[in-house]
């Protein structure tokens with residue numbers, strides 16, 4: 134986006150753009166040792182939480198995950214722990230024509246290609262599952278993003294892929310909706326993220342130091 138385009142954006146778009154830039158910079162500044170330690174601790178916390186949910190449900194979980202890229206917190210140890218517990222995992226393939234995500238089963242032998250920004254995505258020969266299967270079976274969506282707040286507000290990469298995907302459940306009953314979980318560095322937790330009506334709100338944040346269940350109005 135150039136400056137001229139920016140001046141024509143409503144203020145919330147501008148606020149999002151500015152916060153994205155600041156948060157990318159902040160995340161890039163976390164040093165390598167800290168990243169490793171943070172990922173280990175956050176994954177351990179998230180694995181405990183998922184174990185509780187598995188126990189509650191009495192069977193393994195179905196989880197929509199993603200392949201972390203660049204400076205994102207490394208959630209692979211969590212995904213591996215899920216596999217070991219018998220969960221079904223899916224990862225997204227980005228369809229740029231339609232700005233949508235499709236979902237492919239993930240295990241240690243899933244073939245990869247390099248997608249946008251070099252994100253590891255399932256290779257084209259790995260078949261996507263029908264979206265209604267994802268909608269009917271998913272218990273947990275691990276949602277990536279740049280910034281989050283304690284009301285569940287989330288700032289993503291700005292292409293709307295996850296908002297579009299998560300809006301598929303909009304008319305579902307609360308009981309049929311998956312829990313939205315984001316696993317993040319402490320540095321990604323901010324006082325307020327600017328939100329628009331289409332933004333999906335996160336249910337639980339996990340940082341290296343805490344699990345933050347979001348209290349929602351009406352619950």
Ligand SMILES: Nc1nc2c(c(=O)[nH]1)N(C=O)[C@@H](CNc1ccc(C(=O)N[C@@H](CCC(=O)O)C(=O)O)cc1)CN2
Nearest residue numbers: 199200201202225227229249252277278290292294295
């Ligand atoms: N690890 C991880 N995987 C992820 C996401 C993420 O945030 N993290 N995504 C979270 O959403 C999706 C991919 N996110 C994207 C975000 C922006 C653009 C985008 O701006 N695309 C431009 C072209 C950009 C380029 O080629 O440089 C476009 O579509 O016009 C594409 C994908 C799916 N997978």
Ligand SMILES: Nc1ncnc2c1ncn2[C@@H]1O[C@H](COP(=O)(O)OP(=O)(O)OP(=O)(O)O)[C@@H](O)[C@H]1O
Nearest residue numbers: 149288289290291292293294295296297300331332
């Ligand atoms: N449910 C939806 N249906 C159609 N368009 C949508 C939907 N959700 C978001 N969009 C569009 O996607 C664009 C990017 O939205 P936004 O800036 O909120 O992205 P983001 O949440 O940061 O990105 P992402 O969800 O990919 O991580 C906006 O132009 C928005 O109108």
